[in-house]
Amino acid sequence: MEFRDLKMPYQKYKHEIDGAIQKVLMKADFISGAEIHVLEERLAKYVGVKHCISCANGTEAMTLVLMAWGIEKDDAIFVPDFTFFSTGEVVSLRGATPIFVDIDPNTFNIDTSKLEKAIKSVIEAGKQKPKAIIPVDLFGLPADHHEIARIAQKYDLLVLEDAAQGFGGNINGQKAGSFGDAATTSFFPAKPLGCYGDGGAIFTNSDQLANLLNSYKVHGKGTNKYDNVRIGLNSRLDTIQAAVLNVKLTAFIEHELADINQIYKRYHERLEGIVGVPIIPEGYYSSFAQYTIKLENKIKRDTLKTRLSEHKIPSMIYYSKPMHKQEAFRSREYDESNYLVANALCDTVLSLPMHPYLVEEEIDQVCKIILNV
The missing domain is CATH 3.40.640.10 (Type I PLP-dependent aspartate aminotransferase-like (Major domain))
Structure with a gap:
């Protein structure tokens, strides 16, 4: 996959x-x-x-x-x-x-x-x-x-x-x-x-x-x-x-954008209430560069990532470190109380396979492992 x-x-x-x-x-x-x-x-x-x-x-x-x-x-x-x-x-x-x-x-x-x-x-x-x-x-x-x-x-x-x-x-x-x-x-x-x-x-x-x-x-x-x-x-x-x-722009306009939103809906139907799923506000439409879920804590996130990998399902952490903690910006001092949400998300987010060419069986496989974990 x-x-x-x-x-x-x-x-x-x-x-x-x-x-x-x-x-x-x-x-x-x-x-x-x-x-x-x-x-x-x-x-x-x-x-x-x-x-x-x-x-x-x-x-x-x-x-x-x-x-x-x-x-x-x-x-x-x-x-x-x-x-x-x-x-x-x-x-x-x-x-x-x-x-x-x-x-x-x-x-x-x-x-x-x-x-x-x-x-x-x-x-x-x-x-x-x-x-x-x-x-x-x-x-x-x-x-x-x-x-x-x-x-x-x-x-x-x-x-x-x-x-x-x-x-x-x-x-x-x-x-x-x-x-x-x-x-x-x-x-x-x-x-x-x-x-x-x-x-x-x-x-x-x-x-x-x-x-x-x-x-x-x-x-x-x-x-x-x-x-x-x-x-x-x-x-x-x-x-x-x-x-x-x-x-590629022609394909994107003709079907890819619509297809990836259909995949979002399939993920959403299976995972809502199990993990934190992407929230799309009313009137907004996403192109889903990533499909990113939230887990309760870092241990559960890392456990799920490992389990997916064992089944040869790729997943990514976007992002493991917030901007204010990047070494390149070390010259400035930061108040961690100003970055509570970003800090928490870096420990709990996980991005799943997401592209217009995912098939139903692949979505089912990903969701089944998440449900089992």
């Missing part, structure tokens, strides 16, 4: 994917080829924004936005404490300070009441200037973007939606990737929409920001790549990955 099956979709769409790659090879149009522009237009239309700017990966997508916004030393950027490292990493790369905020115990996304408390605390301390919020659409579920927008407006903050795990999710029909002043996603192979290597994209309705990003991602180019008007990066999505993504 695969945790996130990357082989099955290739087998299903082998003819289309091989043909798309072969077309690029025949044209030798490897950098900034036509497939890039087709993909960007399709992604922008799907998400419902004016601009999509592709780039090398999801981490650099966030980095590019922070560069374009002029984020620098003494700026404070508010980040959820329970997420992948890169969301805080990009802040420190700019010399700014990531302010980690505890999460909601039901959605696993940033707790908006604690977010506002953290903003007030930074303002009162007067050491950093609150500048932006980076909410994460964790495990496929969009964050509480409407409340985040209210808070951001109140304190004059920018919002960068990290939709790397949330692509395909929505709130009352508004797609992940369309919230905030800008949003980013990742095409890492195991993401809801993944390519066959690294890739990323940025979404925005701002013409000015889009122009800056298109410059920053190609060495700060001006009218052409040899006219360099600012210090930038080399962060381009290559044409072969775009060709693959164009095929």
Whole structure:
């Protein structure tokens, strides 16, 4: 059994994917080829924004936005404490300070009441200037973007939606990737929409920001790549990955997103009341980058993980360590009472096999072991 099956979709769409790659090879149009522009237009239309700017990966997508916004030393950027490292990493790369905020115990996304408390605390301390919020659409579920927008407006903050795990999710029909002043996603192979290597994209309705990003991602180019008007990066999505993504985007829209939500329902029917199952608030739709359950304590979580492994069923712990405990951020002191939820989840969460190509027998097998344990 695969945790996130990357082989099955290739087998299903082998003819289309091989043909798309072969077309690029025949044209030798490897950098900034036509497939890039087709993909960007399709992604922008799907998400419902004016601009999509592709780039090398999801981490650099966030980095590019922070560069374009002029984020620098003494700026404070508010980040959820329970997420992948890169969301805080990009802040420190700019010399700014990531302010980690505890999460909601039901959605696993940033707790908006604690977010506002953290903003007030930074303002009162007067050491950093609150500048932006980076909410994460964790495990496929969009964050509480409407409340985040209210808070951001109140304190004059920018919002960068990290939709790397949330692509395909929505709130009352508004797609992940369309919230905030800008949003980013990742095409890492195991993401809801993944390519066959690294890739990323940025979404925005701002013409000015889009122009800056298109410059920053190609060495700060001006009218052409040899006219360099600012210090930038080399962060381009290559044409072969775009060709693959164009095929996979069609499958994602036509059936994969619906299929993975059907699998969620099957898990939910069998596991509700047995373990803590994902909670999807009314009006929200998840793309289920992960299906993450909660156990009562670390011993029970670890026991279940071992038992699944004995039956050759993969499972993963996302995440075993909160952001504020990462060694890379050791220079700062943290009050553990501010991170009770994140600390507890690191000891109790377990992610089960989850992808659009899981079959009924595999779901039954996973659930049977959980019930037995």
